[in-house]
Amino acid sequence: MDTFSSVQLLYLLKGVGWTLVLSALSFVLGSVAGFGVMLARVSVHRPLRILTSAYIQIIQGIPLLVLLFIVYFGVGIFGINVAPLVASAVALMIHVSAFLGEIWRGSVQAIEKTQWEASECLGLSRWQSLILVIIPQALRMSLPPSVGYLVQVIKLTSLASVVGFVELTRAGQIINNSLFQPFLVFVLVGIFYFLLCYPLSLWSRAMERKLNVGNR
Amino acid sequence: MSAIVNVRDVHKKFGDNEVLKGVSFEIERGEVVAIIGQSGSGKSTALRCMDHLETINSGSISVCGHELGTGTVNLRELRKDVGIVFQSYNLFPHLTVRQNIMLALKHVRRLSRDECNSKAEYVLDKVGLAAKADSYPEQLSGGQQQRVAIARSLAMEPKVMLFDEVTSALDPQLTGEVLKVIEDLAKGGMTMVLVTHEMSFARRIADKVIFMYQGMVWETGGPEILTHPETRELQEFVGTGL
Numbered sequence: 001m002d003t004f005s006s007v008q009l010l011y012l013l014k015g016v017g018w019t020l021v022l023s024a025l026s027f028v029l030g031s032v033a034g035f036g037v038m039l040a041r042v043s044v045h046r047p048l049r050i051l052t053s054a055y056i057q058i059i060q061g062i063p064l065l066v067l068l069f070i071v072y073f074g075v076g077i078f079g080i081n082v083a084p085l086v087a088s089a090v091a092l093m094i095h096v097s098a099f100l101g102e103i104w105r106g107s108v109q110a111i112e113k114t115q116w117e118a119s120e121c122l123g124l125s126r127w128q129s130l131i132l133v134i135i136p137q138a139l140r141m142s143l144p145p146s147v148g149y150l151v152q153v154i155k156l157t158s159l160a161s162v163v164g165f166v167e168l169t170r171a172g173q174i175i176n177n178s179l180f181q182p183f184l185v186f187v188l189v190g191i192f193y194f195l196l197c198y199p200l201s202l203w204s205r206a207m208e209r210k211l212n213v214g215n216r
Numbered sequence: 217m218s219a220i221v222n223v224r225d226v227h228k229k230f231g232d233n234e235v236l237k238g239v240s241f242e243i244e245r246g247e248v249v250a251i252i253g254q255s256g257s258g259k260s261t262a263l264r265c266m267d268h269l270e271t272i273n274s275g276s277i278s279v280c281g282h283e284l285g286t287g288t289v290n291l292r293e294l295r296k297d298v299g300i301v302f303q304s305y306n307l308f309p310h311l312t313v314r315q316n317i318m319l320a321l322k323h324v325r326r327l328s329r330d331e332c333n334s335k336a337e338y339v340l341d342k343v344g345l346a347a348k349a350d351s352y353p354e355q356l357s358g359g360q361q362q363r364v365a366i367a368r369s370l371a372m373e374p375k376v377m378l379f380d381e382v383t384s385a386l387d388p389q390l391t392g393e394v395l396k397v398i399e400d401l402a403k404g405g406m407t408m409v410l411v412t413h414e415m416s417f418a419r420r421i422a423d424k425v426i427f428m429y430q431g432m433v434w435e436t437g438g439p440e441i442l443t444h445p446e447t448r449e450l451q452e453f454v455g456t457g458l
Contacts, residue, residue, distance in 0.1 A: 114302065114304055114306045115306060115308065117269060117302070117306065118302065118306035118307075118308070118365075119308070120291065120295070121267055121269070121295055121298075121299075121300045122295065122319070122320035122324060122368070122369070122372060123291075123292050123295040123296050123320055123324035123325075123372065124319070124320055124323055124324060125292065128323055132319060132323065133308055133319075136310045137308075137309065137310050140310065
């Protein structure tokens, strides 16, 4: 039987790399979609708001794992072969869009109504006011919770291991299958996740402190 | 008709609470009008109706030829003609003073960058804040912020400027510097409507004073009505106010 060596360590590090790739992909795609969700949620068109609200309720009410199964196995039924990375990224994108969309909607709606008034009284349209006045302020406000949510996303990518995408968790499983040293392997995996997430948490908290000072 | 603002029998309700009960008045071009009255008398609401920040339930309002009745309003055109300054300044905190002023010049007036810039510097000079062009609002005192807000509105070259209790959040010293700016505008011939609690200021610069009481125009006339009020309600109001 093999023992844990640099070969396994390298394999785990490669897993870290793929975890980062999947996290980045999910977060970027989810941000783009989430921005659309936010815009729809603050739209003046009631049907659009209701529709998006339903979308958010549904996505937030489904476990990511199930969403992942739907995209990976469900779509596979129709003869479309979805690569594990693509399926994971799509499922995560949908999931992230619903949550980030809500975080950003909250920020947009937290901007005082008087900012809208001031902007529209200068002759700017609703859309211009949103893009030029409201969203820049809301974005600043939503930065700490958004980065905080990125930490969640990194941890959520571990679910991609179930559809066979070899990221950090799956890499740990594969190594453990040959070494049978679950404690060592998964503690290491845990440490790697922590090392990825902790700096982001610190960053998020630091930003929050800075923003609060600015608001005082 | 030379009236630039014409308010006729305006009624406005917030829920069951009728805050304007048939308000009518006219404002001539170049006139400085002070609207005074107790809190809750409807004076701010009347002002906000003139910029269509509140919609009215009945009656009609005409401002610079724009009809603000119960029908649809071309807000963009209305707001090219009407400027408003608020009690809480409402500057854009993420933009510098210069950017605050240039934003609407660029996106509404569609002026070139250079034109926006020189316009911003011109109006900032007018309110005595040319040196603060690149500061952020949070770096300024309340009085300075309010002067920037006036400059921002002024830059759009409105035909009428509305002031909604613009000194109510300021201490007496800062109030003075803001009132001086408004006084300069009055001398320059700007048509202005001020909702204010500054009675001595109203008496000094207003051509016309409108006293509102319980959602109605109670007494109106020249600034002399502040020293020689006819109605008992205005007597009581200026009695406590001075």
